[in-house]
Amino acid sequence: MAEAETSTEYETHTYDVVVVGAGGAGLRAAIAAHDAGARTAIVCKSLLGKAHTVMAEGGIAAAMGNVWSDDGWPVHFRDTMRGGKMLNHWRMAQLHAQEAPDRVLELETWGALFDRTDDGLISQRDFGGHRFARLAHVGDRTGLEMIRTLQQRAVALGIDVFMECTVTELFKDVADDGTPRISGAFGYWRETGKFLVFEAPSIVLATGGIGKSFEVTSNSWEYTGDGHAMALRAGASLVNMEFVQFHPTGMVWPPSVRGILVTESVRGDGGVLRNSEGKRFMFDYIPEYFKSETADSEEEGDRWYTDKANNRRPPELLPRDEVARAINSEIKAGRGSPHGGIFLDIASRRDAEYIKRRLPSMYHQFKELADVDITAEPMEIGPTCHYVMGGVEVEPDSGASIVDGLFAAGEVAGGMHGANRLGGNSLSDLLVFGRRAGESAAEYATKAEQGRPHVQPELITSAEQDALAPFRIEGGGENAYTLQKHLQEQMQKLVGIIRTDEELAEAQQMLRELEDRATRLKVSGGRVYNPGWHLALDLNNMLLVSECIALAARERTESRGGHTREDFAATDESWGDVNLILTLGDDGHAVLKRQPLPQMPEDLRDLFD
Amino acid sequence: MGYDLSMRLWRGDAEGGGLEDFTVEVSEGEVVLDAIHRVQATQAGDLAVRWNCKAGKCGSCSAEINGRPRLLCMTRLNDFEETDTITVTPLRAFPVIRDLVTDVSYNYEKAREVPAFAPTPPDADGKRRMMQVDVERGQEFRKCIECFLCQDTCHVIRDHEENKPAFAGPRFFLRYAELDMHPLDTNDRRKLAQDAAGIGMCNITKCCTEVCPEGIKITDNAIIPMKERVVDRSFDPLVWLGSKIRRRDPSDERTEVV
Numbered sequence: 001m002a003e004a005e006t007s008t009e010y011e012t013h014t015y016d017v018v019v020v021g022a023g024g025a026g027l028r029a030a031i032a033a034h035d036a037g038a039r040t041a042i043v044c045k046s047l048l049g050k051a052h053t054v055m056a057e058g059g060i061a062a063a064m065g066n067v068w069s070d071d072g073w074p075v076h077f078r079d080t081m082r083g084g085k086m087l088n089h090w091r092m093a094q095l096h097a098q099e100a101p102d103r104v105l106e107l108e109t110w111g112a113l114f115d116r117t118d119d120g121l122i123s124q125r126d127f128g129g130h131r132f133a134r135l136a137h138v139g140d141r142t143g144l145e146m147i148r149t150l151q152q153r154a155v156a157l158g159i160d161v162f163m164e165c166t167v168t169e170l171f172k173d174v175a176d177d178g179t180p181r182i183s184g185a186f187g188y189w190r191e192t193g194k195f196l197v198f199e200a201p202s203i204v205l206a207t208g209g210i211g212k213s214f215e216v217t218s219n220s221w222e223y224t225g226d227g228h229a230m231a232l233r234a235g236a237s238l239v240n241m242e243f244v245q246f247h248p249t250g251m252v253w254p255p256s257v258r259g260i261l262v263t264e265s266v267r268g269d270g271g272v273l274r275n276s277e278g279k280r281f282m283f284d285y286i287p288e289y290f291k292s293e294t295a296d297s298e299e300e301g302d303r304w305y306t307d308k309a310n311n312r313r314p315p316e317l318l319p320r321d322e323v324a325r326a327i328n329s330e331i332k333a334g335r336g337s338p339h340g341g342i343f344l345d346i347a348s349r350r351d352a353e354y355i356k357r358r359l360p361s362m363y364h365q366f367k368e369l370a371d372v373d374i375t376a377e378p379m380e381i382g383p384t385c386h387y388v389m390g391g392v393e394v395e396p397d398s399g400a401s402i403v404d405g406l407f408a409a410g411e412v413a414g415g416m417h418g419a420n421r422l423g424g425n426s427l428s429d430l431l432v433f434g435r436r437a438g439e440s441a442a443e444y445a446t447k448a449e450q451g452r453p454h455v456q457p458e459l460i461t462s463a464e465q466d467a468l469a470p471f472r473i474e475g476g477g478e479n480a481y482t483l484q485k486h487l488q489e490q491m492q493k494l495v496g497i498i499r500t501d502e503e504l505a506e507a508q509q510m511l512r513e514l515e516d517r518a519t520r521l522k523v524s525g526g527r528v529y530n531p532g533w534h535l536a537l538d539l540n541n542m543l544l545v546s547e548c549i550a551l552a553a554r555e556r557t558e559s560r561g562g563h564t565r566e567d568f569a570a571t572d573e574s575w576g577d578v579n580l581i582l583t584l585g586d587d588g589h590a591v592l593k594r595q596p597l598p599q600m601p602e603d604l605r606d607l608f609d
Numbered sequence: 610m611g612y613d614l615s616m617r618l619w620r621g622d623a624e625g626g627g628l629e630d631f632t633v634e635v636s637e638g639e640v641v642l643d644a645i646h647r648v649q650a651t652q653a654g655d656l657a658v659r660w661n662c663k664a665g666k667c668g669s670c671s672a673e674i675n676g677r678p679r680l681l682c683m684t685r686l687n688d689f690e691e692t693d694t695i696t697v698t699p700l701r702a703f704p705v706i707r708d709l710v711t712d713v714s715y716n717y718e719k720a721r722e723v724p725a726f727a728p729t730p731p732d733a734d735g736k737r738r739m740m741q742v743d744v745e746r747g748q749e750f751r752k753c754i755e756c757f758l759c760q761d762t763c764h765v766i767r768d769h770e771e772n773k774p775a776f777a778g779p780r781f782f783l784r785y786a787e788l789d790m791h792p793l794d795t796n797d798r799r800k801l802a803q804d805a806a807g808i809g810m811c812n813i814t815k816c817c818t819e820v821c822p823e824g825i826k827i828t829d830n831a832i833i834p835m836k837e838r839v840v841d842r843s844f845d846p847l848v849w850l851g852s853k854i855r856r857r858d859p860s861d862e863r864t865e866v867v
């Protein structure tokens with residue numbers, strides 16, 4: 001092994017707040033921490049501006065009332081809780097609904113150019129599960145607008161950015177009063193393979209999701225659950241991990257694009273789902289819970305787009321878990337499309353001009369990648385792993401985890417979305433809780449000023465050893481790409497949309513085996529920009545997070561939101577006030593406990609009568 | 610259906626390197642990035658390449674395919690004959706880090722030099738009003754995914770490292786123009802565009818527009834109007850936008866930034 005491969009040199013950087021992640025949540029957190037006076041750094045695995053947030057299409061949910069003046073935070077709050085099957089942390093859902101409008105307006109102050117209403121206000125569009133048209137948007141590239149705006153703001157404020165830099169471990173020390181607390185983090189530059197150490201009292205995790213552990217996914221290579229895993233290893237807890245969202249509409253053909261997202265805006269703007277017999281099958285799948293607010297005829301559904309007061313929403317716009325399950329059933333019943341999907345048709349319902357203006361990137365995506373003209377023919381779509389509701393358990397107002405100095409916001413945080421997230425509620429979540437976490441992290445850091453934490457050298461040595469392990473394997477060794485592929489196939493098959501006890505048990509067994517094989521991961525080449533090495537390190541996180549999902553999914557013997565059990569097909573009210581909390585045991589494996597769901601106060605409860 | 614594709618991939622680092630031959634099995638509907646990923650997974654685990662979205666949305670996977678700046682994830686294999694050899698090299702205008710990955714920090718430095726957006730105060734209800742027609746041109750420019758293919762292709766810097774300090778490049782002319790056309794911005798960036806960003810060095814060859822995967826008319830809609838604005842202070846944005854909406858004339862009220 002060449003000397004360069006084993007070098008344990010590292011650079012040290014000192015900050016008040018280190019934000020891990022440069023998506024919407026991380027950027028917003030960093031801006032808030034900076035504005036609160038903290039010396040702040042942002043660290044991210046890709047180049048700045050390339051995080052998942054850039055891919056978001058449909059919009060940002062915020063009850064601004066620009067299109068329907070009856071909208072307001074209580075309605076948004078109610079929609080969010082019902083969409084989440086009442087398992088959301090009520091306080092997060094409340095803060096989210098209350099603060100989202102201000103956060104969107106703030107983006108405009110920083111240069112965002114949203115689509116407008118005829119009065120010149122920010123336009124808002126329909127999405128599944130939302131009572132009113134509520135999503136602020138820019139065509140179908142809203143995430144790009146959001147990340148660019150935040151990125152430009154962060155750059156204008158002069159916040160330090162460490163890009164193409166991966167954090168692998170969090171450090172802790174012990175405060176004078178004996179409590180363990182965050183002291184910093186360890187990482188490597190992807191471009192050089194060199195190590196760095198951050199000394200910081202506050203760390204904000206904004207690392208996004210876990211979707212790369214599944215075979216069919218809308219998520220990129222970045223989504224390996226690093227933040228989830230690092231939080232666990234640092235002593236924090238995860239909540240709601242059994243809830244993984246399969247978005248109903250991902251591309252299915254050609255195989256190369258399988259899983260790539262088709263935005264819900266297609267349905268929000270009038271698109272409908274049909275099976276191979278041409279039938280709008282969603283009318284057969286309206287659950288009791290949503291009957292009173294869902295149209296029961298095509299005519300009523302169609303009228304709703306223009307007259308919301310006197311009609312109910314079409315069933316294509318039920319929350320995502322309902323639609324994904326319905327599609328799954330139709331395909332299973334043999335009424336699928338030629339390539340194993342279902343048809344999503346907007347061509348027969350809206351004119352070509354409208355489609356191109358409202359959905360330009362969908363038009364482009366299908367044209368370029370599938371040779372399909374969506375203004376002339378239906379799309380073939382099927383469910384794709386999209387979002388994890390589960391994440392770090394945080395204190396709603398501050399984003400603080402149970403570990404002093406560790407905060408989380410965005411997709412990596414749990415609680416906000418309960419059992420199922422409504423479309424558009426992620427981008428708003430990033431802004432609302434990114435800001436709150438950034439502010440709290442800054443405040444905590446100034447309090448820690450008297451006794452700033454200290455990174456012990458032996459922790460650094462141990463983190464270095466872990467990072468270099470794949471270079472030190474003698475003999476054969478395992479290939480990271482092969483292992484990852486195996487993990488994805490098995491997770492898809494055993495812990496996918498529909499689950500059973502037997503399969504979940506099999507998944508747990510499979511994960512133990514993969515974990516064992518992962519100790520022998522071996523990489524070729526050097527440390528300079530070596531994706532094989534990067535993947536080998538990320539894989540450990542994927543395995544730990546997958547273990548959490550399987551464990552919690554096996555425990556919850558009911559179906560609710562993003563968790564569907566074939567052997568427990570009904571929603572069971574006795575599970576309605578139970579959260580499953582995961583922590584890391586001494587043996588390095590996840591430990592599960594049940595915890596009562598926080599109960600909302602009377603005045604909010606009244607909204608549901 | 611499936612066939613064996615011959616590829617030549619540039620491999621190496623800052624010290625040097627060269628083209629390496631690979632044969633990889635590919636199938637219907639795949640893009641160049643799929644083929645590269647298969648090489649990575651089965652033959653060269655350390656092959657360096659950037660990507661994220663795999664759908665033309667993030668601008669990470671820029672490289673040169675048979676000498677042409679393109680997105681790897683949006684270049685379909687059926688654009689080529691099955692017998693063609695596809696050659697992939699890193700962006701030529703930027704220093705190579707490893708294999709297909711280049712050091713694009715030049716672009717991030719140029720981004721830092723653009724003075725920030727400085728809006729007028731909101732209306733009394735805390736909201737801002739802008740008409741769709743007035744934001745449309747800016748929206749066209751904000752479609753930019755920062756793939757930097759236009760920067761790579763622009764001859765002013767492609768083979769002229771010495772021009773880089775004085776030249777922001779088409780992606781950032783787009784940004785200057787976008788802010789300049791923003792209905793609520795209060796800064797006048799014309800002098801800066803001319804002096805520091807070097808818009809004068811552009812001789813409107815339109816090569817940047819040709820490679821833009823977002824189809825942004827960089828030259829016609831951003832650079833040329835910006836150049837005109839720079840020389841002609843009495844320029845009228847009403848005419849420019851072809852809009853009937855009444856608006857204040859920014860050139861009267863804007864503060865010049867230098």
Ligand SMILES: Cc1cc2nc3c(=O)[nH]c(=O)nc-3n(C[C@H](O)[C@H](O)[C@H](O)COP(=O)(O)OP(=O)(O)OC[C@H]3O[C@@H](n4cnc5c(N)ncnc54)[C@H](O)[C@@H]3O)c2cc1C
Nearest residue numbers: 021022023025045052053058059167208410411424426427
């Ligand atoms: C195709 C698509 C469309 C979507 N459309 C919508 C929509 O219309 N509306 C909506 O509300 N939501 C939408 N979503 C969901 C939403 O985009 C995401 O949930 C959200 O962007 C996540 O943001 P984030 O800030 O939490 O994380 P991200 O934007 O994913 O950012 C994560 C950041 O963390 C960094 N990171 C991760 N691990 C590490 C590490 N170990 N070290 C250093 N850095 C690390 C990454 O590099 C990245 O910068 C969509 C998602 C997808 C995939």
Ligand code: SF4
Nearest residue numbers: 763811813814815817
């Ligand atoms: S038009 Fe100008 S900016 Fe664009 S490639 Fe030509 S010289 Fe460069």
Ligand code: SF4
Nearest residue numbers: 753754756757759821
């Ligand atoms: S203007 Fe076009 S080519 Fe240039 S960086 Fe933006 S998207 Fe890429």
Ligand code: FES
Nearest residue numbers: 661662663668682
């Ligand atoms: S991977 Fe995002 S543009 Fe190609």
